Amino acid sequence: MTFRHHILPAALTLLLAFSLYTVMKPQPGALLLRATQIYVIDGDRIRVDAQTIRLTGFNAPEIRSAACEAERITGIKAKDHLRGLIDRARDLRLILRLKRDGTQVTDRYRRHLARFLLDEHDIADLMVNADLAEPYSGGTRRSWCP
Numbered sequence: 094m095t096f097r098h099h100i101l102p103a104a105l106t107l108l109l110a111f112s113l114y115t116v117m118k119p120q121p122g123a124l125l126l127r128a129t130q131i132y133v134i135d136g137d138r139i140r141v142d143a144q145t146i147r148l149t150g151f152n153a154p155e156i157r158s159a160a161c162e163a164e165r166i167t168g169i170k171a172k173d174h175l176r177g178l179i180d181r182a183r184d185l186r187l188i189l190r191l192k193r194d195g196t197q198v199t200d201r202y203r204r205h206l207a208r209f210l211l212d213e214h215d216i217a218d219l220m221v222n223a224d225l226a227e228p229y230s231g232g233t234r235r236s237w238c239p
Contacts, residue, residue, distance in 0.1 A: 185211055
């Protein structure tokens, strides 16, 4: 065998090993959860243990402080849809936002902020694609009322 026949398999093996490490290495602030650990408050908020967590990347309609009945009804649909997605997922990962010092970022309501991945899909995309949320990263929120 030539030198090239030895190097190519070794290089491919190293590339595969590095790719697996990159995908599987633990992320700072990442929590693996079970569906039974999660209480769904509404379409973009959950509670895990005693922590209220605001899911980032999207905004869902309100239920308790809805501006109209249409918003409240859509908010209930968003909550139910989120619960169903959580219950059907096998891999649930909550990625908490962390400050440089390693402490958790909170919003003005003292809720922890986190991305939520279900079977490696961002919950923000799933909720927006279901028309039960809007993309959101701060600023003005849309009205859910007709």
